[in-house]
Amino acid sequence: MTSSEDLELMAYNKTIIDEFRANDGVVGGAFEGLPLLLITTKGAKSGEDRVSPLSYINDDARLVIAATNVGRGKHPGWYYNLLANPDLTVEIGTDTYEATAAEVDGEERDRLWAGLVASNRRLDRYKSMTTREIPVLVVERKSG
Numbered sequence: 001m002t003s004s005e006d007l008e009l010m011a012y013n014k015t016i017i018d019e020f021r022a023n024d025g026v027v028g029g030a031f032e033g034l035p036l037l038l039i040t041t042k043g044a045k046s047g048e049d050r051v052s053p054l055s056y057i058n059d060d061a062r063l064v065i066a067a068t069n070v071g072r073g074k075h076p077g078w079y080y081n082l083l084a085n086p087d088l089t090v091e092i093g094t095d096t097y098e099a100t101a102a103e104v105d106g107e108e109r110d111r112l113w114a115g116l117v118a119s120n121r122r123l124d125r126y127k128s129m130t131t132r133e134i135p136v137l138v139v140e141r142k143s144g
Helices: 003-020 076-086 106-119 122-128
Strands: 036-042 049-055 057-061 060-067 087-092 097-104 136-141
Touching: 003 036, 003 136, 036 060, 036 076, 036 136, 049 060, 057 106, 060 106, 087 136, 097 106, 106 122, 106 136
Parallel strands: none
Antiparallel strands: 036 049, 036 087, 057 060, 060 136, 087 097, 097 136
């Protein structure tokens, strides 16, 4: 069952997604100036496409994202979708491509998390709002 908090977040995300697509990846408000992308995952249970806006950093040819879920006590749905099927579509600006995601851990996770926080201080606040370890994932473009 979807909570009212989940419904509010979904509605908020939809406005960000619509603005992103209408303005070639440029979004104002709370995300103004932050690197932002959209990921499309397949619902782990439904099999339906699910779009999520996320901040990211680059790590060489990889993108790095974190499953913060705005500091909530549970991982976001897109994280479980990627565990079930690591294939996704990435949109950055006007560029759209197929990719694969993988969770990282240990020293690599810590290094990439530090980079994410340096890029977007809001992530540090989200971490302080939860007791769970926030998953960090790398996203690599599929060749071809």
